[in-house]
Amino acid sequence: GGMGQLYLNTTNPSVATGDGVAMAYRAGAEVTDLEFIQFHPTALYLKKAPRFLLSEALRGEGAYLRNMEMSRFMAKYHLMAELAPRDVVARAIMHELGRVRAKDPVVYLDLTHLDESHVRRRFPRIYKTCMQYNVDITTELIPIRPAAHYAMGGVRTDLDGRSSLPGLYAAGEAAGTGVHGANRLASNSLLEGLVFGARAGKKMRNELKAPAARVAGLPPAAYSNGPLSVPVDASINELQTLMWNQVGIVRNANGLKEAVERLKHIEPQVARPHSRREFEARNLQIAGLLVAQSALAREESRGAHYRTDFPDHNDVKFRKHSVVQAEKIRFE
Numbered sequence: 055g056g057m058g059q060l061y062l063n064t065t066n067p068s069v070a071t072g073d074g075v076a077m078a079y080r081a082g083a084e085v086t087d088l089e090f091i092q093f094h095p096t097a098l099y100l101k102k103a104p105r106f107l108l109s110e111a112l113r114g115e116g117a118y119l120r121n122m123e124m125s126r127f128m129a130k131y132h133l134m135a136e137l138a139p140r141d142v143v144a145r146a147i148m149h150e151l152g153r154v155r156a157k158d159p160v161v162y163l164d165l166t167h168l169d170e171s172h173v174r175r176r177f178p179r180i181y182k183t184c185m186q187y188n189v190d191i192t193t194e195l196i197p198i199r200p201a202a203h204y205a206m207g208g209v210r211t212d213l214d215g216r217s218s219l220p221g222l223y224a225a226g227e228a229a230g231t232g233v234h235g236a237n238r239l240a241s242n243s244l245l246e247g248l249v250f251g252a253r254a255g256k257k258m259r260n261e262l263k264a265p266a267a268r269v270a271g272l273p274p275a276a277y278s279n280g281p282l283s284v285p286v287d288a289s290i291n292e293l294q295t296l297m298w299n300q301v302g303i304v305r306n307a308n309g310l311k312e313a314v315e316r317l318k319h320i321e322p323q324v325a326r327p328h329s330r331r332e333f334e335a336r337n338l339q340i341a342g343l344l345v346a347q348s349a350l351a352r353e354e355s356r357g358a359h360y361r362t363d364f365p366d367h368n369d370v371k372f373r374k375h376s377v378v379q380a381e382k383i384r385f386e
């Protein structure tokens with residue numbers, strides 16, 4: 055699965071803690087393109103409500119984005135206005151949020167000008183879910199913010215799911231096949247899971263017919279369902295806040311360096327896991343560090359990775375995949 059739980063705001067389920075990537079990395083496998091984290095521009099933003107994803111189809115149907123002054127703002131940022139690519143809309147929203155002095159600013163999705171019965175028919179689940187939080191999307195503005203949504207990178211695999219470690223396969227969001235480039239197109243990941251899951255399955259079946267390649271020296275498996283521990287949740291919260299602020303939608307060298315240092319600082323707090331939550335904390339710390347280090351190394355902007363200190367592409371140096379193995383990072 056993914057690693058959305060690295061971030062304070064995410065559309066991902068609580069199990070998306072980067073376990074696959076962190077485990078593979080610890081075992082010595084190469085991981086790739088981890089700087090490319092896609093942020094969905096429009097997640098419901100209400101205290102005590104999960105960051106429920108408000109589909110792009112709402113904007114496709116004609117919904118507007120409005121800032122706290124009630125102005126439509128997207129035309130300032132892109133010719134396609136509300137229909138601009140995900141990363142452009144997410145950055146524009148962050149910019150609008152940064153402009154206002156409100157303590158907890160939001161941006162709004164506005165469907166109130168659309169036909170009420172059509173909206174209810176076309177988006178029954180979104181209508182029902184928002185109603186649970188007392189927001190009637192046909193008559194009221196929906197408070198939203200961007201949220202971490204999808205990891206384009208992962209455990210580096212070939213097109214049969216094989217990682218760089220003999221016998222280790224990965225498929226789905228945990229894998230980095232390269233198919234999503236720097237910015238996944240919506241709806242391609244279910245396809246990815248099916249195609250590469252099946253391919254990996256076939257390849258593993260064939261591999262089992264040959265003598266098995268063994269990986270030596272892995273630490274023994276430990277408990278997975280111990281009691282939750284309060285201190286580790288404080289570390290997770292610190293990590294999520296740090297990742298959101300410094301390794302989020304808009305990045306720069308100073309913030310990324312600070313993140314790398316502070317993530318290294320968190321390591322001893324999560325280094326000796328016993329319970330499931332503690333293992334997740336350790337995996338989040340490892341995955342977070344890998345994302346931050348990869349983002350720091352990629353001194354350009356591309357797809358979902360945007361740096362204010364390097365706002366343009368640098369094709370000569372970086373039209374390549376980042377690859378991390380152990381302490382080394384390279385581009386190829």
Ligand SMILES: Cc1cc2nc3c(=O)[nH]c(=O)nc-3n(C[C@H](O)[C@H](O)[C@H](O)COP(=O)(O)OP(=O)(O)OC[C@H]3O[C@@H](n4cnc5c(N)ncnc54)[C@H](O)[C@@H]3O)c2cc1C
Pocket residue numbers: 055056065066067069070073074107203204225226227228240241242243244245247
């Ligand atoms: C709200 C939302 C909407 C989306 N909409 C779309 C869409 O419309 N189209 C599209 O293509 N993609 C969409 N995506 C992305 C897509 O759903 C995911 O990328 C995809 O489900 C990933 O599949 P997966 O099998 O790799 O991982 P998952 O579906 O996350 O499965 C991973 C599994 O591993 C388990 N697990 C985690 N850690 C461990 C561990 N340590 N040990 C054992 N098991 C573990 C988890 O419990 C989970 O069951 C959406 C994602 C979200 C969050």
